[in-house]
Amino acid sequence: xxxxxxxxxxxxxxxxxxxxxxxxxxxxxxxxxxxxxxxxxxxxxxxxxxxxxxxxxxxxxxxxxxxxxxxxxxxxxxxxxxxxxxxxxxxxxxxxxxxxxxxxxxxxxxxxxxxxxxxxxxxxxxxxxxxxxxxxxxxxxxxxxxxxxxxxxxxxxxxxxxxxxxxxxxxxxxxxxxxxxxxxxxxxxxxxxxxxxxxxxxxxxxxxxxxxxxxxxxxxxxxxxxxxxxxxxxxxxxxxxxxxxxxxxxxxxxxxxxxxxxxxxxxxxxxx
Numbered sequence: 001x002x003x004x005x006x007x008x009x010x011x012x013x014x015x016x017x018x019x020x021x022x023x024x025x026x027x028x029x030x031x032x033x034x035x036x037x038x039x040x041x042x043x044x045x046x047x048x049x050x051x052x053x054x055x056x057x058x059x060x061x062x063x064x065x066x067x068x069x070x071x072x073x074x075x076x077x078x079x080x081x082x083x084x085x086x087x088x089x090x091x092x093x094x095x096x097x098x099x100x101x102x103x104x105x106x107x108x109x110x111x112x113x114x115x116x117x118x119x120x121x122x123x124x125x126x127x128x129x130x131x132x133x134x135x136x137x138x139x140x141x142x143x144x145x146x147x148x149x150x151x152x153x154x155x156x157x158x159x160x161x162x163x164x165x166x167x168x169x170x171x172x173x174x175x176x177x178x179x180x181x182x183x184x185x186x187x188x189x190x191x192x193x194x195x196x197x198x199x200x201x202x203x204x205x206x207x208x209x210x211x212x213x214x215x216x217x218x219x220x221x222x223x224x225x226x227x228x229x230x231x232x233x234x235x236x237x238x239x240x241x242x243x244x245x246x247x248x249x250x251x252x253x254x255x256x257x258x259x260x261x262x263x264x265x266x267x268x269x270x271x272x
Contacts, residue, residue, distance in 0.1 A: 001066045001249060001265075005258040008060035014252030016053040017046070017239050018068055020200075025077045025222075026237060031070035037061055048196075048246060049087075050239040062258075066250070071271070074233045079219040088194040088215040090242065097243035098186040101167035108190050111148055138193045139216035142223055143230075145187045149180060150228040162244060177210040178244055180225040184212050185243065196240045198222065199247040203234040203268040208249070213240060236268060 001018065016035075022028045033053070035041055041055035057064075082088060094100065100108070115136070136144070154174040162178065166186040169179035181197055188195040194215035202209040202224075211231060213220040222231025239247045249264065 001262065003064040003250070003260055003262045005062045005064075005256070005260050007256060007258040008062045009254040009256035009258050010058065010060040012057040012061075012064070012252060012254035014055050014057075014064075014250060016055070016066060016250055017050055017199075017247060018066060018249050019043075019051040019053065020068075020070070020072060020236055020238050021049070021051050023080045023237070025075055025080055025231075027073040027075070029071045029073070032068070034065075034067040036063075036065045036067075048239070048241050050241070050247075060256075072236045074236070078230050078232065079221045080213070082215070082218055082220065088220075091194040091196045091215065092189060092192050094186065094189055095242035096165075096245055097182045098166050098189060100186055100190055101171075103171045104167050104183070104186050104190070107152075107170060108187055111145060111187070115144070137216055138188070138214055139221050141191065141193065142184070142188055142195070142212075142214040142216075142221070145184055146223050146225045146228060149184055149187075149225050153180060153183065155180075155226060177226040181210045181212050182243060184223070184225045188212075188214060196220070197243045197247060198237055198240045199244075199249070200235055200237040200239075201266045201268045202236075203270060205266065205268075207266050208238070208264055209235075210244070210247075211235065234268075 019033060020028045035055060037057050038055060039057050041053055044052050044054060046052050155176065156174040157176050159172060160169050160175040160179050164175065164179060166182035169175040170183050185195045185197060196213050198211050198213055199208055211222060211224040213222050222235065224231055224235065241247045
């Protein structure tokens, strides 16, 4: 990651969320973190379990660069175990980016009605029926919602921004990985199913990627709605949270009214 400022800034206090953590699905080794410039830095863990760097630069500069290198050994597991007791309840409810509006409520209603099954009403004449909801696990429901979203939503860069909500993106009918993830999160949380936003890296892409994890039977299962995939060996996770805002790679404050441009380059290669 590199941030270029139009004019020098100073007294920069920052928080970085760009270091992958080892889990039962991925083992991170040979990790190297380089921050330029760096007067002082400290490593910690946030309330969601993500690794973070807190730092400070006092003297003026016009370029801030963060380089993270390492190896990730991905297992065959498609899930992570729950680390914090009852932590999954945090992800059951709408967040800033996933609050449902008319478009999401209508789409959720459509998907729910498609899953109803008709059976004859007891004690009534033939032809009269009642409808009941078939049983399905949170994991299977998440897959079903993902498949519908992949069919109904169009991947198109440039029409949304990092500030676009799930409701706004669904109304447009197109967007990028962040929008796919927010919409799927919104749908699942409307059923009070815990689901969280994930930022990571995907082999073959030169930038960060977003997907979701759904909580089912004590485990977090990864789903990539942009590509209609179960998270696998090509996905390297960096952080998770309620939505995009909890997973922002870099945030901070500084003195100076300079304009800035941030560039994030990602390179994931399979080791032979």
